[in-house]
Amino acid sequence: MGVVVVAAGSGTRLGAERPKAFVELAGVTILEHALRGVLAARPGEVVVVVPRELVDEARSIVAGLDLSGARAVVVPGGAKRSESVSAGLAALSDRVERVLVHDAARCLTPVAVFERVLAALAAGVAGAVPGVAVVDTVKVVDAGGLIVDTPLRESLRAVQTPQGFVRSVLTAAHAAGAAATDDAALVEALGHDVLVVEGDHRALKVTTPDDLARAERLLTASP
Numbered sequence: 151m152g153v154v155v156v157a158a159g160s161g162t163r164l165g166a167e168r169p170k171a172f173v174e175l176a177g178v179t180i181l182e183h184a185l186r187g188v189l190a191a192r193p194g195e196v197v198v199v200v201p202r203e204l205v206d207e208a209r210s211i212v213a214g215l216d217l218s219g220a221r222a223v224v225v226p227g228g229a230k231r232s233e234s235v236s237a238g239l240a241a242l243s244d245r246v247e248r249v250l251v252h253d254a255a256r257c258l259t260p261v262a263v264f265e266r267v268l269a270a271l272a273a274g275v276a277g278a279v280p281g282v283a284v285v286d287t288v289k290v291v292d293a294g295g296l297i298v299d300t301p302l303r304e305s306l307r308a309v310q311t312p313q314g315f316v317r318s319v320l321t322a323a324h325a326a327g328a329a330a331t332d333d334a335a336l337v338e339a340l341g342h343d344v345l346v347v348e349g350d351h352r353a354l355k356v357t358t359p360d361d362l363a364r365a366e367r368l369l370t371a372s373p
């Protein structure tokens with residue numbers, strides 16, 4: 151199993167002085183927290199995708215980790231998340247048949263979430279993603295803000311990462327070149343089944359300064 155960790159975003163909404171994955175959380179970079187979580191899932195390969203100017207720094211971070219025999223490479227990403235995922239996929243070795251795509255920004259994701267996604271893939275689905283039930287009522291609005299639909303809340307899930315796929319399916323989905331905010335949407339667009347498994351509130355995406363503070367609190371509360 152291979153994992154593509156996308157960490158090449160700039161972190162505009164966080165507003166820090168450094169790209170988000172290189173911002174520290176309790177004295178350790180977000181990237182390092184994320185990689186420790188990924189390595190707990192025992193991948194055979196890890197591809198870390200970072201801003202071009204930070205490739206050397208990311209290699210130093212990776213060199214300081216216990217890889218337990220995993221092949222690890224660092225490659226530069228692109229301007230959009232999907233471009234960074236594509237760059238990561240291209241750097242996996244031919245041996246990898248199943249791949250997880252994980253946001254470095256979801257740096258506190260428990261290993262149990264990785265395991266649930268991997269178990270679903272092992273059971274034979276083309277894709278599996280973690281998701282949590284939404285607590286708000288969600289509205290679909292038009293360009294003027296008028297509500298055009300209120301989807302049944304029980305049918306909604308807020309999805310997280312790692313998102314897992316049969317590697318050939320995800321590669322084909324990216325090659326199709328559609329725009330989407332996650333990898334599952336690209337795979338769904340090709341007509342493949344993607345299963346939602348249980349996510350976890352600790353898999354939050356560090357996006358804003360408030361999220362960073364929440365992540366700090368979660369870390370302090372962890373055993």
Ligand SMILES: Nc1ccn([C@@H]2O[C@H](COP(=O)(O)OP(=O)(O)OP(=O)(O)O)[C@@H](O)[C@H]2O)c(=O)n1
Pocket residue numbers: 156157158159160161162163164170171199227228229230231232234235252253254255256355356357
């Ligand atoms: N060109 C990009 C954009 C995003 N990402 C990664 O995709 C994940 C989810 O993206 P997001 O949280 O939106 O990160 P940023 O794009 O950095 O944030 P912002 O939109 O606030 O700039 C992050 O781990 C981010 O590093 C990436 O690898 N390459």
Ligand SMILES: C[C@](O)(CO)[C@H](O)COP(=O)(O)O
Pocket residue numbers: 231253308309310311331332333355
């Ligand atoms: C992939 C993702 O984390 C699933 O929730 C999310 O869609 C990423 O969105 P972003 O705007 O790139 O942070």
